[in-house]
Amino acid sequence: MSTAIDDILQRRENAALVILTLGNFEVFVNGEKVPAKEWKRDKSVQLLQFMLMARNRKAMHKEQIMDRLWEDEMDDQGFKVALHGINKALEPKRKSHTDPTYIERIGHTYRLTTENIWIDSVAFEALISLANKNIHDNSTLAIRAYQEAMLLHKGQFLPDRIFEDWSSDERERLQLMFLNASISLAELLLSRNPAESIQICQEALLVDVAWEDAYRIQMAAFFSRGNRPMAIKTYKVCEKVLWEEMALKPLPETRKLYEEIVRSE
Amino acid sequence: MANKNEETASFVLRLSQKIFETEEGEPQIEWRGNIRHVQSGDETRFSNFEDAQDFVQNKLTSMTMKAVEDKPESEQKGILSKSFDFWKKMATATPKLVMDSIKDPKKQAAHFQEQIQEQFHQISDLVGQKIEDTIGPNTSKSEIIEKLDHLTHQMDMIQKKLDSLSPPAKSKK
Numbered sequence: 001m002s003t004a005i006d007d008i009l010q011r012r013e014n015a016a017l018v019i020l021t022l023g024n025f026e027v028f029v030n031g032e033k034v035p036a037k038e039w040k041r042d043k044s045v046q047l048l049q050f051m052l053m054a055r056n057r058k059a060m061h062k063e064q065i066m067d068r069l070w071e072d073e074m075d076d077q078g079f080k081v082a083l084h085g086i087n088k089a090l091e092p093k094r095k096s097h098t099d100p101t102y103i104e105r106i107g108h109t110y111r112l113t114t115e116n117i118w119i120d121s122v123a124f125e126a127l128i129s130l131a132n133k134n135i136h137d138n139s140t141l142a143i144r145a146y147q148e149a150m151l152l153h154k155g156q157f158l159p160d161r162i163f164e165d166w167s168s169d170e171r172e173r174l175q176l177m178f179l180n181a182s183i184s185l186a187e188l189l190l191s192r193n194p195a196e197s198i199q200i201c202q203e204a205l206l207v208d209v210a211w212e213d214a215y216r217i218q219m220a221a222f223f224s225r226g227n228r229p230m231a232i233k234t235y236k237v238c239e240k241v242l243w244e245e246m247a248l249k250p251l252p253e254t255r256k257l258y259e260e261i262v263r264s265e
Numbered sequence: 266m267a268n269k270n271e272e273t274a275s276f277v278l279r280l281s282q283k284i285f286e287t288e289e290g291e292p293q294i295e296w297r298g299n300i301r302h303v304q305s306g307d308e309t310r311f312s313n314f315e316d317a318q319d320f321v322q323n324k325l326t327s328m329t330m331k332a333v334e335d336k337p338e339s340e341q342k343g344i345l346s347k348s349f350d351f352w353k354k355m356a357t358a359t360p361k362l363v364m365d366s367i368k369d370p371k372k373q374a375a376h377f378q379e380q381i382q383e384q385f386h387q388i389s390d391l392v393g394q395k396i397e398d399t400i401g402p403n404t405s406k407s408e409i410i411e412k413l414d415h416l417t418h419q420m421d422m423i424q425k426k427l428d429s430l431s432p433p434a435k436s437k438k
Contacts, residue, residue, distance in 0.1 A: 071273075165275040168303050172277050210297070210310055212283075245310040246297055252285050 005145050008126045015118035017090065017102055019052055022120050022174070023155025027090070034089050043070075043078065044085025049158055051103070051112040052119055053170050059109035068166050083110070121174060124152045128181045139188055146185035150200065153178050156207075179204055179211055186217045194221035210245045212238060216254045223261050231261045272332070274324055275303040278317070322352055 012018055018028040025045070027034040039045050050069050054060060066074050074082075087100045094100065104113050131145035156162070157171040182204035189197040201218040204211055215238035222231035235250070235258040242248045249255070283295040300317045301308035302324045309320045329348050333341045 162306060163304055165273065165303050168275060168277050172279065176279070208299070210299075246312040248295065248297070248312050251283055251295075252288065 004130055005127065005141070005148055008123050008130070009148065012118040012123070015116055017117045019048075019117065019119045020154075021049075021052070021158055022124060022153050023159065025049065025158055025160055029090055038089045038092075040085050040088070041082060043074070043082040044089065046161075047079075047082045048086045048112075049161065050166060051110065053167065055112045055114060055119075055122075059104065059106055059111035062108045062110060065110065120152050121157060121170075124149050124174070125177065127152070128177055131181065131184070135184060135188070143185065143188050143192075146181055146188070149181055150185065150203075175207060179208055183211075183213045183217065186214070186221070190217060190221055190224065194224045197221040210241055212242065212251060212254060215250075216257060219254075219257055219261065223264075228261060228264065232258070235261070273304075274321075274328055276321060276324075277301045277303060 016030055018031075020026040020028075027048075046069055047065070050065060062076075062079055066079055070078075083103065086103060087094065090102055091100060099105075102113055102117065104111050127145045127149035131142040131149065134142040134145070157174045158167050161167040162171070182200050186197045186200040186204070189200070198218050198221045201214040201221070204214040215234055219231045219234045219238075222228075222234060235254070238250055238254065242250055250258070277300070279299040281297045283297060285293055285295070287293050296312065296314075298311045298314070298317055299308060300311070300320055302320070305324070307324070309316065311317050311320075326345075326348065329344060330341075333344050336344075
């Protein structure tokens, strides 16, 4: 079954076009990074980013794309220029009057082809999906799949577009996926490798400081390593953060664990 | 004409439910939320939905203020007044929404989305209409603030009624 993980990762080696979206935006064609200056216009980058985000939908009409990305600030000519910018950056040696390899056009609709392309956020999601399916029956596989997914997650989705509406839903979806996967992995590792469990919880808390599950697992992990003071300190931080951010107390489950740790002296 | 980017505010709302038993063995549900204003990146967490509403209201009011800053003062007041009407309607719609949700939790998300969309359409229509100075040309800014205070008071009253319908929850101060 671990071949399923390898398959997801190895597709990167075989893909002609590799796009990184998590933590940074980078594009590689046949292993070579496309330099920033090759894009010429930011609108070309935006258009490619939008198309990769919408890759699983049916091809989108040009008007739909323009409306979603730029409202009415872009005309047909501007769209054409932005599209040309993508094709030029990805295939600088393509002969004129030949179809682009990566952007498919059918009438007035466009989409990014799904073949021969590897996108980190797609692989991230596939690994998490694989881990979730195996979490009860094959925890070893689930752990490895989660770990590989965590390695791909170098930060939030398209960080250069955080103030732009069109990328928000995908960013939120992936961030939630990351938080839930972190908690699942940290729980799986609690008895096998508490130090790694702690580290994963800390990474989740960097994304959302009020994610209570991450505090609770961290407390259990510190305690299992014999570090009672840190377990207690973690609870105190959790209590403070939840109160300051949401005027809430920790959940009974967290309080119960804290009381057990305190009583254990 | 205002920049298109300054006409739209987007919000990402995340709600997590926590279901647990109290120490007395009573089943309890707690909602934890996070709302982010996309265009500024500002965000806040909340356990009381009123805090999320305040956050949205502040962002939209700032946006309206910015859009009308070059207009004559009387015109500004008219637009702001209509903007406040939107929130007044929101305040009266909220209790019905909450009660409907209690009766049928499965429809909660759909109801909420419909209500929000309806209210946003109303504000768009209101602002788009010919501007009427409902406050009066000589109304001072302090009177506008007074009107805001009045609305806030109304919101507080509604919240108290809501609180009386459900177990007490701590509100963020």
